[in-house]
Amino acid sequence: xxxxxxxxxxxxxxxxxxxxxxxxxxxxxHSALFLIVAxxxxxxxxxxxxxxxxxxxxxxxxxxxxxxxILFAMMLTRVRDMPGALDGPQRPFAALAAAAFLAxxxxxxxxxxxxxxxxxxxxxxxxxxxxxxxxxxxxxxxxASLVLLVALIGAIILAREEEGE
Amino acid sequence: xxxxxxxxxxxxxxxxxxxxxxxARRSAVLILMSIELMLQAVSINFIAFAVYLYPKEFSGxxxxxxxxxxxxxxxxLALAIILRIFRNKATANVDExxxxxx
Amino acid sequence: MGMEExxxxxxxxxxxxxxxLLFGRYLPRRGDWLAIAAIAASxxxxxxxxxxxxxxxxxxxxxGVASGIDWVKFSLPTGPDFQLRLGFFVDQLAIVxxxxxxxxxxxxxxxxxxxxxxxxxxxxxxxxxxxxAAAMLTLVLADNFxxxxxxxxxxxxxxxxxxxxxxxxxxASEAAKKAFITTRIGDVGLLIGIFLLWREAGTFxxxxxxxxxxxxxxxxxxxxxxxxxxxxxxxGKSAQFPLHVWLPDAMEGPTPVSALIHAATxxxxxxxxxxxxxxxxxxxxxxxxxxxxxxxxxxxxxxxxMGLVATDIKRVIAYSTINSLGLMMVALGSGxxxxxxxxxxxxxxxxxxxxxxxxxxxxxxxxxxxGDLGGLARRMPVTAAVFGLGALSMAGLVPLSGFWAKDEILxxxxxxxxxxxxxFMMLSVFITALYMMRVVILTFLGEPRDRExxxxxxxxxxxxxxxxxxLAALTVVAGFVAFDGVxxxxxxxxxxxxFVFVEEAEAFHFPWDVAILSTVAAVAGLAAAFxxxxxxxxxxxxxxDTFRPAxxxxxxxxxxxxxxxxxxxxxxLAAGAxxxxxxxxVVNDTGVDGSAGLGVFSGFGMKFLETGxxxxxxxxxxxxxxxxxxxxMVVRV
Numbered sequence: 001x002x003x004x005x006x007x008x009x010x011x012x013x014x015x016x017x018x019x020x021x022x023x024x025x026x027x028x029x030h031s032a033l034f035l036i037v038a039x040x041x042x043x044x045x046x047x048x049x050x051x052x053x054x055x056x057x058x059x060x061x062x063x064x065x066x067x068x069x070i071l072f073a074m075m076l077t078r079v080r081d082m083p084g085a086l087d088g089p090q091r092p093f094a095a096l097a098a099a100a101f102l103a104x105x106x107x108x109x110x111x112x113x114x115x116x117x118x119x120x121x122x123x124x125x126x127x128x129x130x131x132x133x134x135x136x137x138x139x140x141x142x143x144a145s146l147v148l149l150v151a152l153i154g155a156i157i158l159a160r161e162e163e164g165e
Numbered sequence: 166x167x168x169x170x171x172x173x174x175x176x177x178x179x180x181x182x183x184x185x186x187x188x189a190r191r192s193a194v195l196i197l198m199s200i201e202l203m204l205q206a207v208s209i210n211f212i213a214f215a216v217y218l219y220p221k222e223f224s225g226x227x228x229x230x231x232x233x234x235x236x237x238x239x240x241x242l243a244l245a246i247i248l249r250i251f252r253n254k255a256t257a258n259v260d261e262x263x264x265x266x267x
Numbered sequence: 268m269g270m271e272e273x274x275x276x277x278x279x280x281x282x283x284x285x286x287x288l289l290f291g292r293y294l295p296r297r298g299d300w301l302a303i304a305a306i307a308a309s310x311x312x313x314x315x316x317x318x319x320x321x322x323x324x325x326x327x328x329x330x331g332v333a334s335g336i337d338w339v340k341f342s343l344p345t346g347p348d349f350q351l352r353l354g355f356f357v358d359q360l361a362i363v364x365x366x367x368x369x370x371x372x373x374x375x376x377x378x379x380x381x382x383x384x385x386x387x388x389x390x391x392x393x394x395x396x397x398x399x400a401a402a403m404l405t406l407v408l409a410d411n412f413x414x415x416x417x418x419x420x421x422x423x424x425x426x427x428x429x430x431x432x433x434x435x436x437x438x439a440s441e442a443a444k445k446a447f448i449t450t451r452i453g454d455v456g457l458l459i460g461i462f463l464l465w466r467e468a469g470t471f472x473x474x475x476x477x478x479x480x481x482x483x484x485x486x487x488x489x490x491x492x493x494x495x496x497x498x499x500x501x502x503g504k505s506a507q508f509p510l511h512v513w514l515p516d517a518m519e520g521p522t523p524v525s526a527l528i529h530a531a532t533x534x535x536x537x538x539x540x541x542x543x544x545x546x547x548x549x550x551x552x553x554x555x556x557x558x559x560x561x562x563x564x565x566x567x568x569x570x571x572x573m574g575l576v577a578t579d580i581k582r583v584i585a586y587s588t589i590n591s592l593g594l595m596m597v598a599l600g601s602g603x604x605x606x607x608x609x610x611x612x613x614x615x616x617x618x619x620x621x622x623x624x625x626x627x628x629x630x631x632x633x634x635x636x637x638g639d640l641g642g643l644a645r646r647m648p649v650t651a652a653v654f655g656l657g658a659l660s661m662a663g664l665v666p667l668s669g670f671w672a673k674d675e676i677l678x679x680x681x682x683x684x685x686x687x688x689x690x691f692m693m694l695s696v697f698i699t700a701l702y703m704m705r706v707v708i709l710t711f712l713g714e715p716r717d718r719e720x721x722x723x724x725x726x727x728x729x730x731x732x733x734x735x736x737x738l739a740a741l742t743v744v745a746g747f748v749a750f751d752g753v754x755x756x757x758x759x760x761x762x763x764x765x766f767v768f769v770e771e772a773e774a775f776h777f778p779w780d781v782a783i784l785s786t787v788a789a790v791a792g793l794a795a796a797f798x799x800x801x802x803x804x805x806x807x808x809x810x811x812d813t814f815r816p817a818x819x820x821x822x823x824x825x826x827x828x829x830x831x832x833x834x835x836x837x838x839x840l841a842a843g844a845x846x847x848x849x850x851x852x853v854v855n856d857t858g859v860d861g862s863a864g865l866g867v868f869s870g871f872g873m874k875f876l877e878t879g880x881x882x883x884x885x886x887x888x889x890x891x892x893x894x895x896x897x898x899x900m901v902v903r904v
Contacts, residue, residue: 023182098185
């Protein structure tokens with residue numbers, strides 16, 4: 001077992017534990033905290049995949065902004081006040097569905113003929129990434145920024161307090 | 166080196182956990198968190214494919230960037246909607262928001 | 268103007284019908300003059316056609332003249348051609364019918380102006396009569412089966428209209444229905460026969476079918492079957508047993524209608540059809556003609572015996588009509604078109620005479636039952652005289668036309684049929700004389716049974732009496748056309764037998780034994796009638812009491828009507844009930860309502876899928892994805 005593998009298994013275990021915590025925790029704030037763990041672990045996975053830029057973006061946006069948003073929302077909707085049924089009546093079906101999906105995916109992954117190199121990671125130069133992003137993917141980039149703008153405006157409109165509300 | 170299948174299996178596990186969470190959890194916020202998990206898994210997949218199988222046009226990397234961007238926007242909007250519902254119905258339980266029932 | 272223009276003869280009354288239908292109410296006197304003028308024109312046009320025919324008829328190969336227009340013509344993918352043709356054909360057979368139909372229709376229409384005076388639907392009466400005339404004349408002149416069938420149905424329809432003329436009376440509308448349905452049963456046979464013939468020959472044209480049959484185009488069994496189906500139509504229309512039941516009931520219509528349609532013209536359409544089809548009958552198996560004879564003879568005997576006990580004056584004459592039709596069928600069954608057509612010719616006149624004079628009686632006394640009549644000879648001498656003349660002609664007394672015609676039939680029956688048939692025919696002469704004299708005695712002789720009804724009885728007005736006199740004159744002399752000498756004097760090639768025949772001309776011959784036997788039978792019948800029914804009719808009453816069962820059977824018309832009604836109730840309506848059940852329960856409830864209900868029910872069931880809850884929908888999506896994934900994996904991998 002090489003070093004990379006050890007590190008990989010460790011990071012993977014962390015991610016899975018975080019995920020488990022999100023979906024199984026009895027306390028919602030614990031769920032949120034587990035989510036942070038999972039998000040950061042995924043950033044580590046990105047590093048393992050030699051996508052350092054993305055790891056940084058992951059930490060900044062998810063770890064920073066998204067989790068704060070979620071915590072705020074939890075606070076505003078008083079999730080904590082209703083600890084009772086955290087899990088809905090669909091639990092067994094959900095477990096079944098998740099298990100089925102897992103089985104199928106792993107089956108697909110393991111039995112598929114992947115076209116190309118499956119052992120070696122090719123490190124991608126950062127400058128190439130930037131080049132590609134602003135040349136070939138310039139249009140989607142602009143659209144993405146538009147989406148952000150619209151989401152921003154939409155969120156403000158949806159969430160603000162009306163007169164007399 | 167680590168074969169690609171390791172990463173793919175990892176993302177499958179994450180995705181399945183996300184599915185379970187979406188279907189089983191009651192609070193809208195918790196469901197949202199599970200969706201975030203699923204998006205994470207998707208990103209891992211994209212990047213794995215990009216660096217292993219298609220290193221020349223690494224569209225997967227670019228896509229992962231966009232996924233993160235859109236996820237962030239979506240979280241903001243979703244939470245705004247949840248807040249709205251909470252104001253109207255004093256609950257964030259998706260089980261109780263069934264106005265479109267038959 | 269000649270045989271080529273013969274199509275005008277039916278066309279003019281048809282035009283009159285159209286005008287009367289649309290504008291009748293605005294015309295003075297509701298347009299009766301128009302109807303009469305139209306039929307008079309048809310009668311007038313008959314003469315040039317006759318002259319033209321006489322000019323051609325001497326040629327050895329003369330087989331009639333056709334004219335007309337083809338309307339539709341195409342080939343069916345499975346073989347035979349299909350043509351719709353408005354074609355008209357004139358030959359000796361047709362000309363005789365033309366004479367009878369146009370003349371008698373004219374007489375009846377003139378008579379009707381008096382009889383139907385004051386009727387609220389006076390105009391419609393003449394319109395329907397014109398339509399009838401047009402249809403009947405088309406039937407006579409048709410050169411192809413489809414046109415013939417169309418005209419056949421047309422006269423049936425007019426008969427329905429006119430029988431049910433006073434449809435406010437329940438009995439009248441029922442009678443009209445009965446007539447139409449009964450003849451319709453026969454018409455189905457006719458249509459099947461037509462199509463059978465067409466299928467092999469590829470044409471509807473009558474002459475072409477004759478040639479085809481002569482050339483052996485049909486196998487004997489096939490042709491026999493087809494010809495018997497055609498005969499079925501004649502059975503219905505000419506009131507042969509077992510489809511005779513409609514004719515007595517048809518007396519519900521106005522008497523002139525009975526005179527025209529149910530005596531002189533429409534009912535003889537069946538006879539005309541068989542006569543025209545005689546070449547086919549002769550090509551077919553002899554059993555076909557035997558069937559014709561058998562049914563004809565049965566009809567003769569049944570109607571004669573039923574006429575003995577009927578009490579409505581019109582009904583007695585109706586039975587005598589059925590009797591006559593049976594006689595004509597026996598003549599045809601013996602293979603003689605000449606005898607049948609001669610009788611048809613004479614019968615047209617004396618039967619119309621009988622009906623119209625009966626109509627005068629009804630018009631004068633407002634009564635039809637002989638129980639209310641009697642002794643009318645004193646008050647209505649002219650009517651009594653002409654009625655008696657018609658009755659004697661019907662009975663077959665020399666030298667009236669009925670004698671010569673009936674003798675011809677007895678001749679051919681004697682020549683071609685076996686002893687049994689001949690014997691029954693003679694017996695029918697006796698019975699006919701018996702019942703005809705009976706009705707004469709009960710109506711005109713003796714003492715009036717209902718004085719009050721006959722207070723104002725008198726001979727009818729001239730417009731009604733004149734046709735009676737004309738018809739009476741013809742009743743006396745019409746029979747003489749059978750003589751070769753008379754025929755030649757009139758411009759014909761000879762007597763009736765030289766003019767109208769099939770295969771070969773029949774010169775007039777007069778076997779004395781037949782003549783004497785029939786005269787004896789007729790006189791015996793007349794005498795017996797006087798014995799039974801004159802005065803207080805004591806002998807008749809005693810006979811009725813002695814033979815009560817027979818009497819009742821005759822009164823109940825051999826229970827034929829009862830059997831039919833039972834069949835309809837138990838069989839037809841029962842079958843109808845089954846079908847109705849099927850339609851209601853299977854088709855409607857299960858099929859229509861059921862399929863709709865299924866939709867509604869399943870929709871109702873499925874609405875419970877819309878729970879409105881997000882997790883449920885999400886589960887559905889995920890399940891769908893999993894299923895799809897499994898499918899793809901199985902199919903691909």
